[in-house]
Amino acid sequence: MTSISPSGFDLPPDALALRGVTKRFGTFTALDGVDFTLRAGEIHALLGENGAGKSTLLKIVRGLMRPDGGEIACGGQGRSFLTLEDARAAGIGMVHQHFMLVSSMTVVENLALAEAGASASLPRLESAVRERAAAIAERLGWTIPWQNPIADLPVGTQQRVEIVKALLSDARILLFDEPTAVLAPTETLELFRVLRALRDEGRSLVFVSHKLSEVMTLCDRVTVLRRGKTVGTVGIDETNPDDLARRMVGDARSQDPESASILRDDRKSSQPNRTDSAVVSFEQVSTRPQPMETTLRDIQFSIAAGEILGVAGVDGNGQAELIQIFQGLRAWKSGDIVLSGQRLRKLGVQERREFGVAVIPPDRHREGLALGLSVEENLSMDAARQPQFRRGFWLRRRKLREFSKQLLDDFDIRADHLSTLAGSLSGGNQQKIVIARALVGQPRLLIAASPTRGLDVGATAYVHRKLRERAEQGGAILLVSTELDEIVALSHRIAVLYEGRIVGITPADTPRETLGLMMGGKQGASHG
Numbered sequence: 001m002t003s004i005s006p007s008g009f010d011l012p013p014d015a016l017a018l019r020g021v022t023k024r025f026g027t028f029t030a031l032d033g034v035d036f037t038l039r040a041g042e043i044h045a046l047l048g049e050n051g052a053g054k055s056t057l058l059k060i061v062r063g064l065m066r067p068d069g070g071e072i073a074c075g076g077q078g079r080s081f082l083t084l085e086d087a088r089a090a091g092i093g094m095v096h097q098h099f100m101l102v103s104s105m106t107v108v109e110n111l112a113l114a115e116a117g118a119s120a121s122l123p124r125l126e127s128a129v130r131e132r133a134a135a136i137a138e139r140l141g142w143t144i145p146w147q148n149p150i151a152d153l154p155v156g157t158q159q160r161v162e163i164v165k166a167l168l169s170d171a172r173i174l175l176f177d178e179p180t181a182v183l184a185p186t187e188t189l190e191l192f193r194v195l196r197a198l199r200d201e202g203r204s205l206v207f208v209s210h211k212l213s214e215v216m217t218l219c220d221r222v223t224v225l226r227r228g229k230t231v232g233t234v235g236i237d238e239t240n241p242d243d244l245a246r247r248m249v250g251d252a253r254s255q256d257p258e259s260a261s262i263l264r265d266d267r268k269s270s271q272p273n274r275t276d277s278a279v280v281s282f283e284q285v286s287t288r289p290q291p292m293e294t295t296l297r298d299i300q301f302s303i304a305a306g307e308i309l310g311v312a313g314v315d316g317n318g319q320a321e322l323i324q325i326f327q328g329l330r331a332w333k334s335g336d337i338v339l340s341g342q343r344l345r346k347l348g349v350q351e352r353r354e355f356g357v358a359v360i361p362p363d364r365h366r367e368g369l370a371l372g373l374s375v376e377e378n379l380s381m382d383a384a385r386q387p388q389f390r391r392g393f394w395l396r397r398r399k400l401r402e403f404s405k406q407l408l409d410d411f412d413i414r415a416d417h418l419s420t421l422a423g424s425l426s427g428g429n430q431q432k433i434v435i436a437r438a439l440v441g442q443p444r445l446l447i448a449a450s451p452t453r454g455l456d457v458g459a460t461a462y463v464h465r466k467l468r469e470r471a472e473q474g475g476a477i478l479l480v481s482t483e484l485d486e487i488v489a490l491s492h493r494i495a496v497l498y499e500g501r502i503v504g505i506t507p508a509d510t511p512r513e514t515l516g517l518m519m520g521g522k523q524g525a526s527h528g
């Protein structure tokens with residue numbers, strides 16, 4: 001049976017349709033007459049460049065934002081907007097980019113809270129909720145530590161809690177906003193298994209991802225958004241990654257040589273412009289064991305000027321601890337770290353910066369950005385300390401503004417104004433600010449943690465090019481990423497971390513299978 005919405009468009013049962021949906025933020029139009037139809041029992045990818053409007057669209061469907069125009073129909077009824085309650089009643093659930101869980105509460109408390117709202121007595125609800133949640137988890141083949149606080153769980157498990165939470169309210173339509181951005185490759189495969197199972201139960205899923213290969217493997221249809229407008233919807237059998245990339249950036253841009261080179265996935269890793277002088281060397285560095293953390297043991301490597309050293313490994317094998325050492329957030333128990341002849345132990349945060357150490361941190365929300373400050377303030381924060389931007393005590397504001405404007409253009413940061421709050425930018429555009437800040441000072445040593453997480457295809461290629469350029473100019477780069485593709489594409493040598501140890505340092509052309517085995521703990525050759 002097909003129902004008819006007030007404006008007369010056909011609506012298949014158990015699905016969702018948007019017609020002409022518009023959303024403005026001040027003078028900026030984030031969604032401009034968007035059409036989107038989700039069929040029952042399909043996985044539908046939503047693709048688009050950073051800032052194209054994907055999260056805004058999902059938030060409107062989930063009832064978290066009110067559109068300024070257009071129509072939304074679900075459950076056989078058309079209306080101009082959905083409230084949170086409407087969306088919930090229509091069986092719409094969402095797994096956000098940043099999980100909506102209270103980290104100090106246990107899993108079961110979080111689930112009971114979501115079920116009860118603020119009013120009901122939580123303890124009384126908990127056992128009933130737990131029973132239902134356990135049945136859902138069992139069906140999906142998951143074991144979840146119900147009594148542990150959320151903060152103690154790995155991100156992959158937190159995401160499972162979010163999914164169980166959505167299924168507890170029997171969501172028939174599930175919206176996933178970049179769910180794989182925080183997952184290791186094996187966790188992604190596991191998530192895909194579950195998403196397919198949910199589809200096969202007849203649910204409808206919207207899947208946002210920048211990884212075209214994921215979209216091609218998982219999804220049934222794809223809708224592409226470009227700068228807030230619908231470009232179109234295609235079946236997965238009628239398209240390929242090149243076609244999708246072109247649809248995202250538009251024909252005009254994909255034919256211009258600069259953009260075409262951005263789109264081309266340049267996988268070749270040039271020979272390092274290496275000198276023998278180590279910019280940084282780790283000599284038998286070990287950290288003190290701490291609960292819930294990985295202890296680094298006898299870490300030994302060096303990075304030469306002009307070299308990119310990739311650190312591969314399954315997440316949680318010591319990557320976070322290694323980065324924290326550079327950030328000055330973690331002490332080490334034994335061994336030495338030497339930065340061009342100086343002991344790192346002796347250098348404070350400011351001295352490290354002056355030496356030229358820059359960090360692209362893994363969690364841009366907590367560490368990389370001041371979300372409550374403007375784009376301009378975020379971009380010019382470090383520059384404002386430099387003498388060329390000061391006249392005595394005073395800041396040279398106009399010069400700083402030009403500097404920020406230049407970075408905005410260079411990194412194609414899509415913000416309405418320099419005065420826009422960083423917190424209101426799309427996830428990918430926030431990441432571009434963090435990267436622009438790290439690269440602009442031409443750091444002598446750059447620690448890049450998952451630098452392209454959340455970036456679209458073009459921006460990823462651009463950042464890869466920038467990292468290579470930095471190395472070619474003589475910078476040393478430590479690239480930490482759980483994306484093996486990224487590590488292999490950029491690194492001159494690859495160090496594999498397993499349970500806090502480096503199991504081997506290998507040349508970049510090492511076969512994937514060997515790297516995979518090393519990531520599972522097998523010793524490999526060392527070229528340290």
Ligand SMILES: Nc1ncnc2c1ncn2[C@@H]1O[C@H](COP(=O)(O)OP(=O)(O)OP(=O)(O)O)[C@@H](O)[C@H]1O
Nearest residue numbers: 025030050051052053054055056424425426427428
């Ligand atoms: N609360 C807000 N206030 C002002 N502008 C906003 C707000 N939320 C989103 N925007 C703007 O709307 C545009 C679309 O953002 P949205 O987060 O939907 O993009 P996206 O396609 O999800 O991008 P990404 O891939 O980077 O996550 C962006 O330019 C963003 O700056």
